[in-house]
Amino acid sequence: PITPTDKIWMNGELVDWDKAQVHVLTHGLHYGSGVFEGIRAYETAEGPAIFRLTEHIERLFNSAKILGMEIPYTVQELIDATKEVVAVNGLPSCYIRPLAYLGYGEMGLNTLPCKVDVSIACWPWGAYLGDDAVTKGVRMKISSWTRHDHNTMPPAAKTTGNYVNSSLAKVEALKAGYDEAIMLAPNGLIAECSGENIFVARKGQLITPPLSAGALEGITQNTVMTIAKDLGFEAVVDNIARSDLYIAEEAFVCGTAAEVSSVNSVDDRSIPCPGPMTKAIAETYMNTVTGKDDRYKHWNELAV
Numbered sequence: 001p002i003t004p005t006d007k008i009w010m011n012g013e014l015v016d017w018d019k020a021q022v023h024v025l026t027h028g029l030h031y032g033s034g035v036f037e038g039i040r041a042y043e044t045a046e047g048p049a050i051f052r053l054t055e056h057i058e059r060l061f062n063s064a065k066i067l068g069m070e071i072p073y074t075v076q077e078l079i080d081a082t083k084e085v086v087a088v089n090g091l092p093s094c095y096i097r098p099l100a101y102l103g104y105g106e107m108g109l110n111t112l113p114c115k116v117d118v119s120i121a122c123w124p125w126g127a128y129l130g131d132d133a134v135t136k137g138v139r140m141k142i143s144s145w146t147r148h149d150h151n152t153m154p155p156a157a158k159t160t161g162n163y164v165n166s167s168l169a170k171v172e173a174l175k176a177g178y179d180e181a182i183m184l185a186p187n188g189l190i191a192e193c194s195g196e197n198i199f200v201a202r203k204g205q206l207i208t209p210p211l212s213a214g215a216l217e218g219i220t221q222n223t224v225m226t227i228a229k230d231l232g233f234e235a236v237v238d239n240i241a242r243s244d245l246y247i248a249e250e251a252f253v254c255g256t257a258a259e260v261s262s263v264n265s266v267d268d269r270s271i272p273c274p275g276p277m278t279k280a281i282a283e284t285y286m287n288t289v290t291g292k293d294d295r296y297k298h299w300n301e302l303a304v
């Protein structure tokens with residue numbers, strides 16, 4: 001269950017949590033017509049800092065553009081609004097959810113006349129895949145649900161409508177006794193997980209699937225690529241098949257909510273966990289998001 005905070009930013013106003021409501025005929029509620037971001041603020045020596053906020057807000061605008069939605073604010077306005085929401089709620093660390101959605105007033109599939117509303121909320125959200133997701137790792141299952149074909153739904157857009165596919169995969173995995181679902185692209189190669197990107201180590205090289213596989217262009221994936229190279233690991237973008245996972249030397253998943261979580265098995269094929277590269281990357285990642293690694297301080301955007 002979600003822990004309420006004081007204020008939510010809605011179309012430029014700071015609204016009390018329990019008054020931040022929409023009409024039941026809000027277009028986005030019926031048709032999945034919205035785009036969103038998942039961002040984390042972390043406690044740092046200089047105060048709460050939002051990790052790679054600028055890139056997240058830029059991606060929100062790209063997601064909207066892919067859907068043909070016009071967000072009625074500038075990137076800078078939403079960057080400032082996000083900092084304001086984190087500051088006004090006074091949390092040392094939190095999860096932040098900007099959402100741009102087609103609002104109340106029009107129904108039907110012609111979205112051209114619809115107005116775009118924007119909200120930004122934050123709340124405390126702990127380890128997405130469990131506190132020991134690095135040491136113990138997570139049990140993964142290849143899903144029977146396929147990730148979107150590029151011409152069915154745009155996987156590169158973080159659109160609310162895409163997440164029915166993710167939830168179907170997540171729930172199927174949980175009901176089968178696993179922790180998370182790995183999803184295949186329509187061509188049968190690995191795409192990503194229900195809410196994370198995935199890395200696998202084969203012959204000492206870290207590999208993560210390309211966007212063409214139908215993965216979201218993960219900001220954590222990008223951070224991990226940088227950290228891996230700075231740690232002297234070889235990390236490449238290339239297609240992987242399910243058998244690569246089965247015989248992997250190590251594997252991990254990454255995302256804003258999931259951070260870096262190691263994988264201990266895929267379809268009951270156990271994988272050494274946590275692998276040495278996974279451990280080093282996970283440790284460096286947590287130092288990076290909490291402002292302890294000077295190489296990456298430009299990514300810690302102070303909320304005050």
Ligand SMILES: Cc1[nH+]cc(COP(=O)(O)O)c(CN[C@@H](CCC(=O)O)C(=O)O)c1O
Nearest residue numbers: 038194195196197216218219220255256257
């Ligand atoms: C499908 C998907 N793929 C990859 C990622 C990783 O992207 P990034 O956060 O930029 O590294 C996420 C983030 N998933 C968000 C939503 C989770 C949720 O349950 O809601 C998140 O991690 O915030 C995805 O939803």
